[in-house]
Amino acid sequence: MAALLSLGTLAVLVIGALVFWKERMLLCDAPHIAFRIINEQTLQIQQFRYGAFITQSVPLLASKLHLPLQTVLILYSLSFNLFYFLIAAVLVFRFKTYGLAVLIGFYYTLFASDTFYWTNNEVHQGIAWMFLCFGYIFSPRKQRSFVATALVLLFFGGLAIITHPLVLIPFVFLWGFFLIDKSSWPYSRQQTLALTIIVATLVFAKLIISKTNASYDSSMMEGVGGFSLRSIAEAFTSDMALELLKHTVKNFWIVPILFVAGIVALLKRRKLLLAAYTAMFFLAYFIAVCMTFKGYLAFYTEGELMAAAIIAAAPFVYFVLPQLKEKQIVLFVALIFIVRLAYIGVSSQKFTNRVGALNKVLQQMHRDNLTKLALLKDEDHVEPIWMLDWGIPVESIMLSALNGDPVQRQFIILKPGEGNRVEVDTKHLVTTDIWRIDQLNQFYFHFDTTQPYLIKSYKDYIR
Template sequence: MDLRFSQPSFRRLGYLTLGVLSLMAIIYFRERTLFTDAAYQVFHLIVDGKPLIAHSRFGNVLVQVLPWLALKAQLPLQWILIAYSVSYPLLFGLLYWLIVDRLGNERLGWVLVLLFTLLSFDTFYHIQSEFYQGLAFLLLLFALIWKYPRLERAWLWAAAVVLIALIANSHKLTVVFFTFLWIYFLLIEPAFRHWRYYLLMPVYLLIAVVFSQLFHSGYEAHKMDLFRQALEQYFPNFWDMPANGKFLVKCVQYYYFFPLLLGGLSVFYFWKRRWGRLGWVWISTLGYLLLVHYSSPNTTYRFYAEVTYLPLSIFVATPFLFEIMPSIGKPQWWLIALALLMVDRVLVIRSNAPTFTQRLDWLERRIGEARQQEGGKRFYTNTYEAPMDTLIMPWGVAYESLLLTALESPDSAATLFIQEAHNKQEEALRTPDLFIAAFDQLPARQLPDRYFKLGSGLYRWIEE
């Protein structure tokens, strides 16, 4: 199988797309880094002076190298945030280069590009998920396997084990996509039908089990509890889950290319009578959606649900690039189609920027008003007083507001803590000179005054 396109313009279009996403990551660095997990991570990077490893997922260190170097160089806060924001597309651009130019697999390179564009709407702005990184490294792993399909070299197995460890550690759901690609490539490529390729599956499962036994987190335990509760409530009537209807609506509003590609792929397989591949794509797609929806039957937060919807692109993009494009039409037609697709997806992502800008605008305005009316730099309210439809999630606001206000200067730093029913921290709010957030209670003196000068004082109640 020819893994390169007949025209170099395909490869260049991939670089151009990732370059545009990198530019947008700089333009919208505030929207991307001052949101929930990203704000929490960069806050701890600055306060602790070292990368933060969350939920024992070690791969997230990779995207913290640039902001950590900016911190060590004592650059202004703005440049630390920019470095953090752009680290993600730069990492994926590096992987694209390895896949396309070093390993010569332009088709898998485009699967990587489509992974971050085809179903991306909120996820461009919700940057902190190790799942993204694990999936990108998964594509690198299979590009390596395509380059050396016999898998006979010791160094290749060493590299594969390292990559599998990185992938398995990033997120439990990566096993779904490893399994899909492992079986799909087995179906389309006879060169993989040997015992060394078969061995990849037990090796992956063994490493995944070892990681799950060695590293536990409260977050993953909580997700498993929710999964069990949903099974009790909705099994076997899975169609009653609200998430199913919500997903169909999203496919019309935001993810319209996914059902179009899935439908086109189904027609192609039906026409070619490739029943095994047709069944595998549909089983993988529906099985994964069922798993995701049982994990979150209401998909309350759109951005959070999209983290798990994003890799659906692998199920359709891989067969599309490996089978449909080489079989139907002329290369220049596909080049134009991909270019138009990328223009559409970039514009759709851009159109969603106000969702994340307006939350920062509200924080700036409300904290500015509170400082004029109440004085001080520490404020708190609750979820009933704050516009949660604008702020989206309350737990990260303390970190987001501190970083946002400190962008002007360390002296301008202020913070807003939003009480939740399960996390009021009333005693801490009566204690002077603290920085209070959902997962932190720190004396203000522990904050580096090069970036944050909160000074002394108590938290003051504010109302909308």
């Protein structure tokens, strides 16, 4: 019943992806990736995160079929949550790994509110690949051949880990959790050693790749590279720690309840090692987040926290739920998912307002007969309505095209002193890159090649 409730919750999120497609597809990374896919007609794998091919293939195929831009973006929005739903369905109906099916539902909801609208965090796709891998390996339905198990671990486990470095933490945690528990561990000592060597090799390979070849991942890893007693103490008193505490009280309060209930259940059953192991991982994750990230941006930070839901909820799923009666399970699990879905729904308003703010500027540009506009800020500060403003160049293009403008309008927000960014000739377009207009996909986009970028004061124009 808990697994079916989890699957039903993921189905609701699929519907949410359809209802709020515009809010999701006009936020930072999603339009940026979609714009590059449409214009370059190829996948846009970044930082070696290859598992993202599963969702990127959707807008690529849709654009190759010349489907309308709105359809391309709706399908792209759906692709994320439909993928997660299908993985959960495989866990429930094919592998019968009901505990994993509940955990995947908790992963996508317990820390999620604003982050539901930020789709392109590859960690979510990596986690889905991880659950598919573990679903096969720990399926109780029939004995798997060891060779097949090793190959699945190598391929799907490798795909999960390569897709995002954060996947390493829940992947290693669950591997150790099942190994210590032993109740669902079907492998001999020799097989366990061989499989664990594969896991260790995958983890080591990902760390090397991220450290030496993935600039963004490497910069994030540097934040936790200097573990010391002093840095750990500073993490507990950091601004991020205070923000996490504040948001846990008003948003993520279900997580500590599940965590404490699970630890108490382990202690009652004298599973002291498993309790200590879970507590250690959860504490280490908290410290790592506080050391790595310096500011709390809701949709971004929630995405980085979500892996902790697996650690916090695993004892509850495997040692509390099985002891409850069916009616109690339905009541508790349904209540958890309903509360979390409510938080996600309430968060939609700020993203709807954000789309409205984009539209307001485009409408003002229409009245002023402008096609390219650069708004220069007086100070390096992002207005709360935008959350982040680096993606606005492409967001405005996408929204203009969706609005049916025969020639797309675009505006850019510049930091003080960045006016030279738009010093290009009229045949070039500025986003995070410089594009030649005649090389863009003419089926979807048409740009003016006579007007240069007009620079105006942000404060004066946004009124």
